[in-house]
Amino acid sequence: MKQIKLLNLVLTNFKGIKHFELNASGGNVRIYGDNATGKTTLFDAFVYLLFDKDSQNQKEFGIKTLVAGKVQHKLNHEVEATFLVDEQELTLKKVFSEKWTKKRGSVTADFTGHTTDYYINGVPSKKKEYTDKVASLVDEDIFKLLTSPGYFNEQLHWKKRRDLLLEIAEDVTDQDVINSNAGLSKLADVLSGRSIEDHKKVIAAKRKEINQELDRIPIRIDEINRNLPDVNGLDKAGIESQLTELNNQIEAKQGQISDIRNGSEVNNIRKQISDIDLQIANAKNEHAQQGQQELYGLKARLQEEQSNINILQSKIKSKDQQYQMNKEYIADLTEKMDRWRSYWQEINSREFTHEADCNCPTCGQELPQEQLEQARDKALIQFNADKSNELERYKNKGLEAKANVEKTQAENEKIDFEIQKLKSQIDEKQAQVVKIHSKINESESSVKPIDENPLYQKLVQDRQALEQKIYEMQQSVETSIQIVQSEINELMGRQSALNIDLSKLAQSEQSQKRIIELEQQEKDLAAEFDQLEHELYLAEEFIRTKVNLLEDKINSKFKFARFNLFKENINGGLEEICDTTYNGVPYSSGLNNAARILVGLDIIQTLSDHYGISAPIFIDNAESVTNLPEFESQIITLYVSERDKKLRVEATKEYAKSS
Known part of the structure; x- marks a missing residue:
């Protein structure tokens, strides 16, 4: 197991503490002080040195010294700690400073921001080198779980608490759960390769969709009923017979007009x-x-x-x-x-x-x-x-x-x-x-x-005479045609009225058929909803069985702490939770501070064994605890002591075993 112990912690101008040195020498210490003397500040400085956060896991918190409520400028805010890591000493230091810059032409410097300097074993380092060194010791989340009794129950999200417990207990397989409960034998076929969680999501989505559709169906049926036409006294066969007779009469009348026109x-x-x-x-x-x-x-x-x-x-x-x-x-x-x-x-x-050269060239x-x-x-x-x-x-x-x-x-x-x-x-x-x-x-x-052209003139005159003759003949038969057309119009009016009645019957028949379809759909959806309810029951029974198996397995890993991983709602459904209890009392309500610390230490002991890491544990408000269990880890307890107006450190070799 990797052992991390605090040898020394020095604060300078940190959250109102001008200078304080804690010489723990790797052992257990008790720190006494009245309220507002800086006990929690020691834990804040310890966490800040490693992770740039305070003991409450907050990134933004004030570390500067205040005088009369105002920041005292131009101070270096320092935290330095020496650790013993597997018998090797490691010193880490962080210096937070204000940056003052004198602009050109100005006689005074202006505040322009902050700088943070990092040191490893006294050697100036870059931020990445520093964070990498801290990360090589232990993961931030794991370190916080191992150093603060309240972190697991008070700052970690319940889903992460639950996942961590499952990790510690080595989660049981789905097949193990099914084999342990005969009522779950058909669950594998229902899941069709999906996980329980995914299938519950599918069921929830389908149930919502079915409920919405079931709500809409009565509205649709009511709307159809309200729009049904009045068909009392209407006979479809009789109407069709009358229409056939009217069509024959109209056709005969139209032939009569054609005969008159085409003499x-x-x-x-x-x-x-x-x-x-x-x-x-x-x-x-x-x-x-x-x-x-x-x-x-x-x-x-x-x-x-x-x-x-x-x-x-x-x-x-x-x-x-x-x-x-x-x-x-x-x-x-x-x-x-x-x-x-x-x-x-x-x-x-x-x-x-x-012009020639008169001298011999040789x-x-x-x-x-x-x-x-x-x-x-x-x-x-x-x-x-x-x-x-x-x-x-x-x-x-x-x-x-x-x-x-x-x-x-x-x-x-x-x-x-x-x-x-x-x-x-x-x-x-x-x-x-x-x-x-x-x-x-x-x-x-x-x-x-x-x-x-004479011939053309004669032909045109002859044609006009013939057209005039036809016109005169047509005028003589127009009265007869008008009489017949009036009879046709009357027949067509009766035909239109019968067609309206026939369309009412067709609309009513179609509406009744649609109502039957909707009522059948309502039955089918209700049956499907019942099937989904059964599948949901199987899924929740699976979770209930698995949780029972897991709770027994998880609780066996702890001495004091017990965990509930689900609760049964009024409607019979299961809701996943992660509640810590001690002697049946929930951690979040009704459990006193001493019991909370005891439960937190119990969880730290199990997590230390799981991760193979032992780290310093800070216990705030430790005055409420009369007996603390033995631990391999270094324990730094913080006590409220009204008579100690300044922090007082007292070394102790061991803590009493719990009865």
């Missing part, structure tokens, strides 16, 4: 009108062919001549482009000829000059006259040859360019001639277009409209 004489006249319509169409076609044939031919010639003009204009544009390209080519050649002529004249004007003596003349003659020959070649080259360039200019000029003369010829052709074509336009205008003005 044989009217049909004959309509046939004559159709024949006349065909003759009118033929007359229009013949008139159009006679008047338009010559006009169509003229328009076709006009289109052809305009197309020819476009072709000729396209040819002119192409030749004009070639003409312009040739002009640019001639201008370029002319410019080059001028430049080459200047080069030829410049070369032709060159004079031979010779010995430096003056060369003979004969050698000098030979060198000059050789240079002259070379000069003349080069000059002749240059003149010949530029002469040939000029002659070649001149020939190309003359050739291109001749080509442009030919192109110009062809362009003029094409323009002449365009003029001729345009003259033809003017003539054709004139002929088209004459032809269009000479064509007579169809309304002036």
Whole structure:
């Protein structure tokens, strides 16, 4: 087992204590003091040194010294402790200081924040190194469980207390629970692979959904009943029979009107009108062919001549482009000829000059006259040859360019001639277009409209006469038709009323069917709810059985403390809890301070054995306890003593065994 003991604890300017040194030397000590003398502050400093919190697990708490209710500034607030960890000494120190900064141009410093310095065995350390060192000793939550008798029951959430107890007792398996209770044999099939907790959640969700649906069904049935139509005295078969008879009567009346409207004489006249319509169409076609044939031919010639003009204009544009390209080519050649002529004249004007070195390059003596003349003659020959070649080259360039200019000029003369010829052709074509336009205008003005055609006029008059005859015949039968139509309207009114009654019967039948469906759904949901209730009972019976097994197993680990892990509610359901009791009295209500400390120490002893760690235990308000059990852990007890106005430390070797 890892043993952690406190050798020494020093407070400087911490929560009003200017300086105090606790020399525990790894043994048990008793600390006496009146109220507000700083007993709890020692435990606060101890926890702060390790975890930046006070003994109540609060991160935010005041550690500065107050004078007349105001903070005393520019003090270092220090806590230093020396531990014996498995026979190895370890010193930890933490210094909390104010930071004062003098701004540029200012003669006074301003408070700008706080700094915390960390030391391990007297060596300055970074915060991470410090926290890692503390963490290597023991986990924060475990340390608090092992050092404060009240932490488990007063600060740890009940679910975490429960989980910790299950961890200590080594939780029983679900199969163990099922095997211990024959009534749970069907539970495995009900769970379908889900955990008890997950299945309870499923049941709760389904029960809520079913309850909501069961609440809605009566409302739906009531709404349907309130909207049911009155069908008293209505007979579906009789209504359908009457509708069939009315439909037959209406159909017969409509046939009667059709017969009146479609008399044989009217049909004959309509046939004559159709024949006349065909003759009118033929007359229009013949008139159009006679008047338009010559006009169509003229328009076709006009289109052809305009197309020819476009072709000729396209040819002119192409030749004009070639003409312009040739002009640019001639201008370029002319410019080059001028430049080459200047080069030829410049070369032709060159004079031979010779300047030779009269001394021998080897010995430096003056060369003979004969050698000098030979060198000059050789240079002259070379000069003349080069000059002749240059003149010949530029002469040939000029002659070649001149020939190309003359050739291109001749080509442009030919192109110009062809362009003029094409323009002449365009003029001729345009003259033809003017003539054709004139002929088209004459032809269009000479064509007579169809309304002036005698045959067309006669056919139209004959058709109008026939239509007038039909109108007169129809007026004579309209009175008969109106009488029959009035009878049809009356029949259709009776038909509409019967259809309304029939729809009422259909609506009522559908509503009754829906009510039956809802009532069956209500029964099915009730049955499903009963099944869920049974499954919930099995789940809670499982929990009850498991908790009984666990409570016996857990309670066997403790000497004084006992634990209830569930309670049974009024409705018979089980609610998971984690309540600590001592001699049947709940820790949270009715248990005195001495019993609370005793229970807390009992829990610490079991947790120390479980985690394999022994740490210093701080017992506040220890004056209420007359006998404390023996512990392997170091115990620091804090007693309220009215006569001790300053903290007094008393070492003790052991505590009396509990009876």
